Amino acid sequence: xxxxxxxxKVHKIFGEGEIAVHALNDVSIQIxxxxxxALVGPSGSGxxxxxxxxxxxxxxxxxxxxxxxQDIAELNKSEMTNFRQKNIGFVFQAYNLIPVLSAYENAEFxxxxxxxxxxxxxxxxxxxxxxxxxxxKEDNKPGELxxxxxxxxxxxxxxxxxxxxxxxxxxxxxxxxxxxxxxLDLMARLNQEENMTxxxxxxxxxxxxxxxxxxxxxxxxxxxxxxx
Amino acid sequence: MRFTFIMLAWRNIWRNxxxxxxxISSIAASLFFVLFLRQMQFWTYDFNIKxxxxxxxxxxxxxxxxxVDEKIIDNTLTSDQIDLNKIKEIExxxxxxxxxxxxxxxxxGLKSRFAAVNGINPLTDNKLLKLDRKLKKGTLLSPDxxxxxxxxxxxxxxxxxxxxxxxxxxxxxxxxxxxALYPIKGLLSFSVGxxxxxxxxxxxxxxxMHVAENRFTHVLIDLENSNDLPEVEKxxxxxxxxxxxxLRTWMEVLPGLKQGLExxxxxxxxxxxxxxxxxxxxxxxxxxxxxxxxxxxxxVLSAIGTGRSSLIFIxxxxxxLLSSIGVLFGNLVxxxxxxxxxxNPIELGGEAAKAIIDQGFEPYLGTGMFLDVFxxxxxxxxxxxxxxxxxxIFKLIKINPIESMKQ
Numbered sequence: 001x002x003x004x005x006x007x008x009k010v011h012k013i014f015g016e017g018e019i020a021v022h023a024l025n026d027v028s029i030q031i032x033x034x035x036x037x038a039l040v041g042p043s044g045s046g047x048x049x050x051x052x053x054x055x056x057x058x059x060x061x062x063x064x065x066x067x068x069x070q071d072i073a074e075l076n077k078s079e080m081t082n083f084r085q086k087n088i089g090f091v092f093q094a095y096n097l098i099p100v101l102s103a104y105e106n107a108e109f110x111x112x113x114x115x116x117x118x119x120x121x122x123x124x125x126x127x128x129x130x131x132x133x134x135x136x137k138e139d140n141k142p143g144e145l146x147x148x149x150x151x152x153x154x155x156x157x158x159x160x161x162x163x164x165x166x167x168x169x170x171x172x173x174x175x176x177x178x179x180x181x182x183x184l185d186l187m188a189r190l191n192q193e194e195n196m197t198x199x200x201x202x203x204x205x206x207x208x209x210x211x212x213x214x215x216x217x218x219x220x221x222x223x224x225x226x227x228x
Numbered sequence: 229m230r231f232t233f234i235m236l237a238w239r240n241i242w243r244n245x246x247x248x249x250x251x252i253s254s255i256a257a258s259l260f261f262v263l264f265l266r267q268m269q270f271w272t273y274d275f276n277i278k279x280x281x282x283x284x285x286x287x288x289x290x291x292x293x294x295x296v297d298e299k300i301i302d303n304t305l306t307s308d309q310i311d312l313n314k315i316k317e318i319e320x321x322x323x324x325x326x327x328x329x330x331x332x333x334x335x336x337g338l339k340s341r342f343a344a345v346n347g348i349n350p351l352t353d354n355k356l357l358k359l360d361r362k363l364k365k366g367t368l369l370s371p372d373x374x375x376x377x378x379x380x381x382x383x384x385x386x387x388x389x390x391x392x393x394x395x396x397x398x399x400x401x402x403x404x405x406x407x408a409l410y411p412i413k414g415l416l417s418f419s420v421g422x423x424x425x426x427x428x429x430x431x432x433x434x435x436x437m438h439v440a441e442n443r444f445t446h447v448l449i450d451l452e453n454s455n456d457l458p459e460v461e462k463x464x465x466x467x468x469x470x471x472x473x474x475l476r477t478w479m480e481v482l483p484g485l486k487q488g489l490e491x492x493x494x495x496x497x498x499x500x501x502x503x504x505x506x507x508x509x510x511x512x513x514x515x516x517x518x519x520x521x522x523x524x525x526x527x528v529l530s531a532i533g534t535g536r537s538s539l540i541f542i543x544x545x546x547x548x549l550l551s552s553i554g555v556l557f558g559n560l561v562x563x564x565x566x567x568x569x570x571x572n573p574i575e576l577g578g579e580a581a582k583a584i585i586d587q588g589f590e591p592y593l594g595t596g597m598f599l600d601v602f603x604x605x606x607x608x609x610x611x612x613x614x615x616x617x618x619x620x621i622f623k624l625i626k627i628n629p630i631e632s633m634k635q
Contacts, residue, residue: 052630092528100242112232113533
């Protein structure tokens with residue numbers, strides 16, 4: 001199976017001297033295509049820092065991060081932005097859709113950045129919105145959608161550009177139990193049917209229960225890596 | 229993609245309607261005042277240049293080159309030196325007039341004072357110099373009159389009125405004495421100081437008195453549009469074959485008026501600059517608020533792969549559209565007022581009028597409809613907006629998605 005994420009002895013320190021915090025300490029992981037992985041740990045354990053690293057949003061003080069066969073240390077800021085656009089899909093805790101764009105326009109935004117032709121964009125976005133149960137809601141602005149619906153639009157936005165993997169930072173934190181279940185069902189289906197790789201950072205036991213692999217972090221170290 | 233970005237920028241403007249309204253209003257209001265001020269200034273200049281120059285000095289003036297330094301009758305021109313018909317045919321020329329101006333001691337009883345003597349062609353100059361409007365008593369001159377018009381101020385000084393006689397004594401051509409007795413045919417009122425000590429008589433009579441028949445001091449050329457001055461000047465220069473002839477613009481003939489206008493224009497620029505600063509700070513405030521409100525969103529957009537150039541394009545387009553709406557409203561609101569005052573200038577009275585007259589201007593309040601004033605000031609606001617926008621460009625160039633997404 002193809003490796004999509006690899007971290008090798010990654011070390012991240014915030015601050016200097018006596019107030020230095022070792023957010024990640026020699027973290028080495030491999031995540032393969034098609035995995036459904038949860039990063040779990042208490043606050044301050046380093047899971048968000050690790051998610052930022054594998055999302056190409058931050059760089060380590062030492063160690064290597066190889067994402068979809070690319071060592072990100074070799075990329076400058078602009079190349080990194082471009083790399084994220086083409087390879088990584090993000091789903092955020094607070095959905096973070098653009099409030100003035102409709103569900104359809106939000107979903108197609110990354111494809112627009114990639115200069116994908118209009119017809120192809122249209123076809124893919126309508127198909128995905130239908131798959132996630134948002135048929136008929138294409139023209140609704142985020143403010144006209146429920147939290148669960150907004151998060152599904154965010155998933156479609158992440159998926160539409162066909163990334164190598166999707167990172168979801170506490171995706172269910174703002175959702176009620178029904179919306180959480182619907183979202184997890186959707187992600188699990190996409191993982192099974194389209195072999196899409198998902199990595200979550202979460203506290204939510206419902207997400208942990210559905211994960212096929214759970215990586216436990218504490219004090220910036222991996223304390224357990226459980227395959228299910 | 230660009231279309232979507234422009235659409236996004238347009239929708240972003242209306243995310244905070246109150247702020248958009250306030251920004252648009254502040255731009256529009258400042259531009260309104262700047263336009264009003266500048267259009268009034270330039271109208272005043274144009275109006276005063278027209279009044280001062282047209283008919284007496286001319287937008288362009290041809291003299292003997294020696295007359296420039298020494299304004300004596302011996303340095304006058306004769307009609308065979310210039311082909312006036314050819315000058316009349318030049319595009320943009322509205323009139324060509326020969327003039328005879330000199331000076332003479334004007335006296336009666338024990339009172340005497342120097343005055344400018346203006347030989348006019350009553351058939352054209354009564355209208356051109358607006359003598360019909362300035363006549364306060366008596367009647368205007370006819371071409372064959374052997375009489376004069378004087379100003380009310382002179383009449384007060386000499387204690388004379390219509391029907392009384394004044395003695396004029398000056399120097400004629402080639403040392404002849406120029407002296408004669410002239411009855412006063414009318415009294416004129418000039419608000420502007422330079423004209424308050426002037427005698428008008430038919431040009432034929434002025435030439436006769438100075439023993440200078442068929443001679444004239446200068447040829448005055450009026451224009452249909454003052455903007456044509458440089459081009460008409462070039463064309464006339466080509467027609468002047470006699471090397472002794474000198475062609476000058478009104479700015480060379482009346483450097484004092486030009487300097488006065490420039491000085492006034494500079495004071496207007498200072499007021500405009502203050503208003504522009506208000507515009508600049510208004511836009512800058514909007515930009516700072518806009519960035520802080522959307523810092524998180526910019527972080528998200530950057531995280532999902534929106535390049536900095538795209539973020540800058542979206543934001544700059546938004547600010548450009550916002551400023552353009554302000555500029556458009558400023559122009560639209562100003563235009564009816566400017567148009568009305570352009571067609572109906574207000575004649576001032578009282579102290580305000582006196583103050584304006586003391587500065588050498590006519591006491592009228594009007595506004596222009598000069599296209600270049602609209603364009604230059606609108607562009608200035610957009611440039612100020614662009615300069616103020618460098619703040620957000622700088623912020624977006626340095627954007628760090630993680631820092632921006634921290635709440």
